[in-house]
Amino acid sequence: MALDGTAYSPKQFKLAIGSTGESTTGTAKTDALIAVNIDSLEMPNFNLTQFMDVRSGTSGRVADVDDAFISELGTTKEITFSGVFDAAVAPYLLQNCIGAAEGSDITSIAYNYTPPALATGTTSQAIQHTTTIHITAPSTVDASDGADTHSMTFPGCTITSLSITGDMANESGRLRFTATARTGYIATFSTAPVTPATAYGTSYYSLATLAGSGLKTIAGATDCVVQSFALNIENPSEYVGQNDANGNPESIVRAVPEISATLDATVKYDNNNTAGDPTTAEYQTAMKSGTTVATKFHNHASALASASGFGLEALFGKITNVAYNEANAMMLDVSVKFFASGSSGNVLQVKT
């Protein structure tokens, strides 16, 4: 057969995610898909069982091909993708990662957070439960049989890591994300290309809109000059049990040992002193003394619920790191971990 001169651009490969969750946990969703505005597509990590060691009784000191054992049963696939945190897809990523439904456009990690109970076959599921990820290759028709089945489908996905970032020096402050999704359900490696019902959004969040009379309290310091930030949410998922002989799990365990939220920010070193509040110049003393610091980052003067666009609020943080960042001015890199406090309130609230 002659060589095929056709070439494909990496940008022709697409990723889509279910926007309403799976109707039945672990069953691939094919409707209500939304495209995700990704930068580029990485091949998922299949984590297949690949046993290829030499066994006893081989003819020589070499492994026999008949002894190789490859299986997908009980394995967990992982997919990492990054792109634009547009206003259409943002709530889906956030709700699935946290495992909680939003209310009034705010997704919260409550002080007594526990994840939803997730079991294979449960019906009437929503986006905070499981979703399906489709990786669609461009039309690639087999010359021999005319088949076009080179796309992949991953049912039962949960987003275990979501990082939302904004940097005034990058894309004019447009918010971006990096997400990692996992699934322990059997994937399909040869599906037909999928056309998402909804294109990715064209409304964006920007660090530039977190301005004016809004609150820019970072790690307890009010009225910060913020160069960049990264909000990181980690919510582990383990797929356990054997639902069927195909290797699908029985249930999904989330947030063990914890769901965690941290913030990394780069702010200007200054002594903008609001009475009673620490300043960025005092981060190191707040870290040493273990002061509980609040972060309120949104464009309303007082309430996250009244803010528009993206915003976040976490009232109980501890500074975990502070470092000088020698830029055009002296900046500080500060890191905070967010906690629950007492018997009410939230660890973190994010508005999208």
Next chain:
Amino acid sequence: MMAKYKAIKYINESDSYKGLTTEDWEALNRGETVELDEVPEAAKDYLEEAKKKKESK
């Protein structure tokens, strides 16, 4: 508006205690009534309003 509620079945802890405070969740599972300003969405299938007992004459 504040009203008293009781559980109609066991409430598991999933979904952040169905939006209830941990104290209310414990009390409801003990069969007690609790006063709520608003029933969280996730708890609606588990609660009913506790009717006031009629005073005996």
